[in-house]
Amino acid sequence: MKSIYMDHSATTPVDKQVFEAMVPYFTEIYGNAASVHSQGRQASRAVELAREQVAALIGASPEEIIFTSGGTEADNQAIIAYMLANRSKGRHIITSAIEHHAVLHCCDWLARQGFEITVLPVNPLGVVEPATLSKALRPDTALVSIMHANNEVGTLEPIAELAAIAHEAGAVFHTDAVQTVGKIPVDVRELGVDLLSASAHKLYGPKGVGCLYSNKKVGITGFVHGGGQENGKRAGTTNVPGIVGFGKAAELAGQNLPVRAAKLTELGQRLIKGLLKEIPHTRLNGHPTERLPGSVSVSFDYVEGESILLMLDSYGIMASSGSACTSGSTDPSHVLLALGIPVESAHGSLRLTMGKDNTDADVDRVLEVLPTIIKKLRAMSPLGH
Incomplete structure (x- = not known):
């Protein structure tokens, strides 16, 4: 894998x-x-x-x-x-x-x-x-x-x-x-x-x-x-x-920075569009266009972020639910709360940030795996019903 x-x-x-x-x-x-x-x-x-x-x-x-x-x-x-x-x-x-x-x-x-x-x-x-x-x-x-x-x-x-x-x-x-x-x-x-x-x-x-x-x-x-x-x-x-x-x-x-940024922007937008299309009750966090190249933050209703991360990791996909400096904290992200996102949705956040070695195939794999994960977790959650 x-x-x-x-x-x-x-x-x-x-x-x-x-x-x-x-x-x-x-x-x-x-x-x-x-x-x-x-x-x-x-x-x-x-x-x-x-x-x-x-x-x-x-x-x-x-x-x-x-x-x-x-x-x-x-x-x-x-x-x-x-x-x-x-x-x-x-x-x-x-x-x-x-x-x-x-x-x-x-x-x-x-x-x-x-x-x-x-x-x-x-x-x-x-x-x-x-x-x-x-x-x-x-x-x-x-x-x-x-x-x-x-x-x-x-x-x-x-x-x-x-x-x-x-x-x-x-x-x-x-x-x-x-x-x-x-x-x-x-x-x-x-x-x-x-x-x-x-x-x-x-x-x-x-x-x-x-x-x-x-x-x-x-x-x-x-x-x-x-x-x-x-x-x-x-x-x-x-x-x-x-x-x-x-x-x-x-x-x-500094070498070919605009080219790399453009590639990551394209990958990020593909991932955002795919997630919003394939997974209902999903919201994009942050600005839709004025954002870091390759940076995707989404919140899924009725699920918990840490469970998403653990299941993604079982498929070999490494991501986070927010800042690495606050990993392990059970408190909802202060950033998401400042954006007005409800506490329940903030707990179901996922951050996927791509780099120079990520490819279209990586995005496709996430779009293949993640909808199944969210569906399974929602089926297990009383809120998901």
């Missing part, structure tokens, strides 16, 4: 070229990038090349890239470090109800420190409407953090417009772009953002490495202390192999 992986929003496999680029920095060029000897200098040069590769992917300057342990740390630095260092600019933060917990939990922590948080609602398609942001801005709003694309339903947000509105009010704008960098064209200048978070393992790079883009004008402060790495912005021994892998993954992601 062929395995079909459709959980790319949770993580992606490391590209073979990325792995090959990393290997020498484990076994041959293993020096500390802060050392002055030849091993250290070689490692340092590799890190700076990766910085250039990542910067090129998002239209930034290399000196604006701060390497981190991943998207979560980048979000923490963007939100907590910025607010703690800029209390004089205001104590008000605006975010949205559908953010990743890496953002929402930062805001919760800051609220306990005396900062004020406004959580914006979204419309039924999962979009933060610009007018909603305009009404929420205050003279003491220091930071606005709205994600570029939602990790559960795939909806793309109008970041350029939102950032412009925030700037008019004098606020700094951060976007969690973990789900978009490497999947669709992302240019920090065109988006107009001041801070942006990204993660290597979402674009066929290794886990445990990410970055924070920080516009030179923002002057982000260090968040992890103990050394002068990353120009004093992030202490700790440099993860040379991981950063090299991130750089190579960024370089590869």
Whole structure:
């Protein structure tokens, strides 16, 4: 039985070229990038090349890239470090109800420190409407953090417009772009953002490495202390192999990106149309067109999401019911509830996210198997009758 992986929003496999680029920095060029000897200098040069590769992917300057342990740390630095260092600019933060917990939990922590948080609602398609942001801005709003694309339903947000509105009010704008960098064209200048978070393992790079883009004008402060790495912005021994892998993954992601995105969009739309046609009482979650390529989120009435996942897995199909960071939780998705989806339907959600190796045959297999699974589960459920 062929395995079909459709959980790319949770993580992606490391590209073979990325792995090959990393290997020498484990076994041959293993020096500390802060050392002055030849091993250290070689490692340092590799890190700076990766910085250039990542910067090129998002239209930034290399000196604006701060390497981190991943998207979560980048979000923490963007939100907590910025607010703690800029209390004089205001104590008000605006975010949205559908953010990743890496953002929402930062805001919760800051609220306990005396900062004020406004959580914006979204419309039924999962979009933060610009007018909603305009009404929420205050003279003491220091930071606005709205994600570029939602990790559960795939909806793309109008970041350029939102950032412009925030700037008019004098606020700094951060976007969690973990789900978009490497999947669709992302240019920090065109988006107009001041801070942006990204993660290597979402674009066929290794886990445990990410970055924070920080516009030179923002002057982000260090968040992890103990050394002068990353120009004093992030202490700790440099993860040379991981950063090299991130750089190579960024370089590869930039090659033929529009072509890959178009292919995934086509696969996603085929899957959506097939599911809505073949399975009654099914709803598409998120925006029908303004969504991540290859990202499909649906809710099935009268069934429970975990049972769907287990039965799909028995057929060799790997998916999720929402964010990988909340897997195992019995609570309904905060994202789906924010879209106005009833609790019962939210419990029956399924996220299928495709990647570069998925094919039409994979979509056909899901469309062959899933209707039977849902029918069987509904037959077992008292609600299904």
